[in-house]
Amino acid sequence: MIDFYYWPTPNGWKVGILLEELGTPYNLIPVNIGKGDQFTPEFLQISPNHRMPAIVDHDVEGEPVSVFESGAIMFYLADKFGRFVPTDxxxxxxxxxxxxxxxxxxxxxxxxxxxxxxxxxxxxxxxxxxxxxxxxxxxxxxxxxxxxxxxxxxxxxxxxxxxxxxxxxxxxxxxxxxxxxxxxxxxxxxxxxxxAVQRAVDLGKELRRSKGPDDAERKILFEQTSRTITEQQA
Ligand SMILES: N[C@@H](CCC(=O)N[C@@H](CS)C(=O)NCC(=O)O)C(=O)O
CATH class of the missing domain: 1.20.1050.10 (Glutathione S-transferase Yfyf (Class Pi); Chain A, domain 2)
Structure with missing residues (x-):
């Protein structure tokens, strides 16, 4: 099984499209970036840049493999399944x-x-x-x-x-x-x-905001610096 850390945005859709195209089972785990889920110590272990998307692949020998950054995730999955990437x-x-x-x-x-x-x-x-x-x-x-x-x-x-x-x-x-x-x-x-693309764009659409971010969400999303991300880990 693949854990897919996701929030409905264009960056999330990219990996959602690939997972839907592959037709492989996955476990959708919402990362509410407006509420600060991306800064939890557990998520930071998976995604050191504290951004989604990220995945954890449990279908491997030994320890589960985590991957962050959409480009790296897509290369990893395409190679793993031998699909949607040339071999030459x-x-x-x-x-x-x-x-x-x-x-x-x-x-x-x-x-x-x-x-x-x-x-x-x-x-x-x-x-x-x-x-x-x-x-x-x-x-x-x-x-x-x-x-x-x-x-x-x-x-x-x-x-x-x-x-x-x-x-x-x-x-x-x-x-x-x-x-x-x-x-x-x-x-x-x-x-x-x-x-598959249509299914991916609809993934978690019930999570989408109906209005813009409030003050607390704006602070979490738009006011991070090296200092604040360090303080959050303390
Ligand atoms: N280069 C990254 C970009 C990921 C990214 O910017 N994700 C945004 C959502 S679209 C995020 O997690 N933002 C959380 C934040 O700004 O704290 C990728 O391609 O995976």
């Missing part, structure tokens, strides 16, 4: 390229843009909002160009699609139209039509 060296290199691209470009830019669109006080949005909106738009342009003439990011549907897709799903709420990106829009739809 060049295919694996290309998988790495797009996984790292998501981890270093698309994901953080979309995540910070979401922060400025949804949570920053309006008087503080100025340059930050513009910067992340441009960078997100640039990433969409890169992926659109790459998908020209391709159905999927690699030759076949893979973890590269699964890790990037949630950030494109939320383009509109981030204030971006996909109209200038026809290849991306077609790919978004192609992936969205997969039943």
């Amino acid at each position: 060296p060049l295919g694996r290199k290309q998988t790495m390229e797009w996984l790292f691209w998501q981890v270093g470009n698309l994901g953080p830019m979309a995540g910070q843009l979401s922060h400025f669109v949804n949570y920053a006080p309006e008087e503080d949005t100025g340059y930050g909002l513009k910067r992340y909106a441009r960078e997100y738009d640039r990433c969409l342009g890169v992926l659109d160009r790459w998908l020209d003439g391709r159905d999927y990011i690699l030759d076949d549907y893979s973890i590269a699609d699964m890790i990037c897709w949630p950030w494109i799903l939320i383009a509109r709420p981030l204030g971006t139209s996909l109209e200038p990106f026809p290849h991306l829009a077609r790919w978004r739809q192609r992936v969205k039509e997969r039943p």
Whole structure:
């Protein structure tokens, strides 16, 4: 059995998509990031960056294996099951390229843009909002160009699609139209039509907030520093 530490956000959906595609049984463990579940000593043992998603794989010889960071989790699971990842060296290199691209470009830019669109006080949005909106738009342009003439990011549907897709799903709420990106829009739809993807986006939807974070949740989510994360462990 795989324990899946999850909260319904794009970062959580990525791993949810893979688990649903694999059809392997898993145990969904909610990590309420607005209430501070990510800072418990138990979770920190699994995810030293105290962020979800994370997994613990019990179907191994010896001690259970924990994995944090969505890109690492997806590589681990795809390799374990021998699915959704190429086995030839060049295919694996290309998988790495797009996984790292998501981890270093698309994901953080979309995540910070979401922060400025949804949570920053309006008087503080100025340059930050513009910067992340441009960078997100640039990433969409890169992926659109790459998908020209391709159905999927690699030759076949893979973890590269699964890790990037949630950030494109939320383009509109981030204030971006996909109209200038026809290849991306077609790919978004192609992936969205997969039943496993639909099941993953619905995972734990009853946990979603109906309104924005209150003051206590904002403090937990947006005011952490090296000092506060150390104090919480004391
Ligand atoms: N690079 C990480 C990002 C994970 C991440 O930022 N998760 C957010 C939720 S979307 C989280 O756990 N936030 C908790 C917090 O900010 O304290 C990954 O890809 O796994």
